Amino acid sequence: MVKMNADSFFSKGKSHTICQDFSKSGVQKNGLPYAIVCDGCSSSPDTDTGARLLAHSASAALDWLNGDLVGGGSRASGLIAFQNVEEAIIQNAKDAASGLKLNPLCLDSTLMIAYASKGSCSNGESSISVNVIVRGDGAVLARNRQGMVFLFCYEQKNNAPDYLSYKLDEGRYRKYHEKFGHQNICSYSSGYQLDEGRLTIDYINNWTCEDSSVNLFFDQEYYDLVMLFSDGISSFQKLIESETGRTSEDIPAETVIADHMLKIPNFTGAFLQRRCNKFLRYCQENQWHHGDDFSAAAIWME
Numbered sequence: 189m190v191k192m193n194a195d196s197f198f199s200k201g202k203s204h205t206i207c208q209d210f211s212k213s214g215v216q217k218n219g220l221p222y223a224i225v226c227d228g229c230s231s232s233p234d235t236d237t238g239a240r241l242l243a244h245s246a247s248a249a250l251d252w253l254n255g256d257l258v259g260g261g262s263r264a265s266g267l268i269a270f271q272n273v274e275e276a277i278i279q280n281a282k283d284a285a286s287g288l289k290l291n292p293l294c295l296d297s298t299l300m301i302a303y304a305s306k307g308s309c310s311n312g313e314s315s316i317s318v319n320v321i322v323r324g325d326g327a328v329l330a331r332n333r334q335g336m337v338f339l340f341c342y343e344q345k346n347n348a349p350d351y352l353s354y355k356l357d358e359g360r361y362r363k364y365h366e367k368f369g370h371q372n373i374c375s376y377s378s379g380y381q382l383d384e385g386r387l388t389i390d391y392i393n394n395w396t397c398e399d400s401s402v403n404l405f406f407d408q409e410y411y412d413l414v415m416l417f418s419d420g421i422s423s424f425q426k427l428i429e430s431e432t433g434r435t436s437e438d439i440p441a442e443t444v445i446a447d448h449m450l451k452i453p454n455f456t457g458a459f460l461q462r463r464c465n466k467f468l469r470y471c472q473e474n475q476w477h478h479g480d481d482f483s484a485a486a487i488w489m490e
Contacts, residue, residue, distance in 0.1 A: 190316060190408055191490035192304060194221035195460035198483035199468065201420060204230070208297075209418050209483035210239040217251045220304035220316065223485030225326060227418040229296035229351070238285060238294030242352070245281040249273050250303050274323075274401075278352040295353040298324025300416045302487050304408075315407060318414045318487050322402040324349035327422075329415040329445060330406045337450070341375040341441065342402060343419070344368070374402070377442070408489045415449065417441075420482035427475040439476065455488040 196211035208228035215221055224243045228235025252273065281295050301321045306314060320328055325347075328340040344350060348368045354361040406414050424439040448467040452459055464484060471477060 192221050192316075192488065193455050193457075193459065194223045194302075194485070194487045195458050196223055196225070196483070196485035197461050197464040198418075198481065199464070199478070201423060201480040201482060202477045203479045204481055206236050207481050208236045208239060209420060209481035210236070210243050211416075211418075211483040211485045212243045212247060213485050213487075214247065216303065218306065220306070221487050222247060222250055222301070222303040223414075223416055223487050224302075225298075225300040225416045225418050225483050225485050227298040227324065227326065227420070227481065227483065228294075229349075232293045232296040233291050234294035235297055237288070237290060238281070238353075239297040241281045241284045242277070242295055242297050242299055245277045245284070246299060246301055248280070249277050250301070252276075274352060275355065278355055282353075282356055292353065292356050295356070296351045297353070298322075298326060298349050298418070299352060300324070300326050300328070300418075300485075302328075302414050302416055302485065304487060304489075315409065316489070317408060318406045318411070318489070320402075320404040320406070320414065320416070322404075323352055325419045327417040327419070327441060328404060329413075329417070329449075330404075330411050331413040331450070332411050336378060337446070338378045339376070339442065339445065340402075340404070341422075343373050343375075345373065412489050413486065415445075415484060415486040417445075417449075418481065418483040420478055420480040421445070421484070423478045423480035423482070424471070424476055425479065427477070429475075449484070459488070460484060460486050 194213040196213040198207060198209045198211045200207035208230060209226065211225045213221065213223040224246055226239035226243045228239040278295065282292050285292060285294055302318050304316055304318050306316055322328060322342055325343045330338045346368055354364050421444060422441045424444050425436040426439055428435045428437050449463065452463050
C-alpha cells in the first residue's frame with residue numbers, strides 16, 4: 189500500500205471576530221485519507237458552527253460514497269454517487285443543527301472535499317486517486333511528480349456561492365438562481381516550483397463553468413500532493429509604512445502558496461499544521477496578515 193497522509197489547518201482573519209472557516213482531515217474506513225475545507229458565510233448566523241457540522245456530515249458520507257469505488261467501481265460511478273449524496277450531507281447537517289436549535293441558515297457554507305479512493309485503470313489494474321469536489325469558492329492545488337504545480341482558483345459571480353444549504357428551502361433556492369445563476373468562474377494556472385521557492389507560471393487560462401459543483405481527479409501515479417484552500421488564501425496583505433502613513437499591499441495567492449505553503453520538509457504527522465504555524469509566525473514578524481479567515485487541508489501520496 190502506498191504511504192499517504194492528510195492534515196488540516198484553520199485560522200481567524202484579522203477582520204473577523206470569530207473564525208467561520210473550518211477544516212478537517214482523517215482516515216476513511218477503507219484506510220485512505222480525506223481532507224475537507226468549509227468557509228461559512230459572514231452574513232448568516234452561527235456559520236462557525238454550521239461549517240463544522242457540514243464538514244463532519246461530509247466526512248461521514250465519504251464512508252458510504254467510497255463503497256461505489258471499492259471493488260472495481262469506476263470514477264464515473266463515484267461522481268454520480270456524490271451527486272446523489274449531496275442531499276444526504278446537507279440534510280444530516282440540518283438535522284444536527286435542528287437538534288441544537290440553530291437556524292438552518294447557519295449551514296450557509298462552502299464545501300471542499302478531497303478524498304482518496306480505490307479504482308481500476310483501463311488495463312484492469314488497481315489504482316488510487318484523489319477525488320476533489322468544490323461546492324462554492326476556494327482554490328485547489330495539485331503537484332505532479334515532475335514538480336509542476338497546477339492551481340485552480342474558483343469564485344462565483346457577485347461573491348455569492350451556491351451553498352448546499354439552498355437546497356433545504358425551495359423558495360430560497362429558486363430566488364438565488366434567478367438572481368445569480370450558478371456559474372463558477374475558474375482561474376487556472378500552472379508552472380514549476382523552483383528551488384528558490386518561486387513559482388514560474390507558464391500557462392494561464394480563465395473560463396466559466398455552468399455547474400455549481402466542480403469535480404477533479406488526481407491519480408497517485410502522476411501526483412504526490414493535493415491541497416485545498418478557502419478563499420482566505422487571497423486575503424493576505426503586507427503593511428507598508430512610510431513617512432506619509434500606512435498602506436496595505438495585496439499578496440498574490442501564488443506567492444503565498446509557492447513561497448510558504450509548498451515548503452514542507454516532510455509529510456509525517458501534522459505536516460500542514462507545522463507549515464502553517466511557521467508561516468503565520470513569518471507573517472507576524474514581517475507585518476503580513478490575512479483579513480479573511482484562512483483554512484487549508486492537504487493529502488500527500490508517497
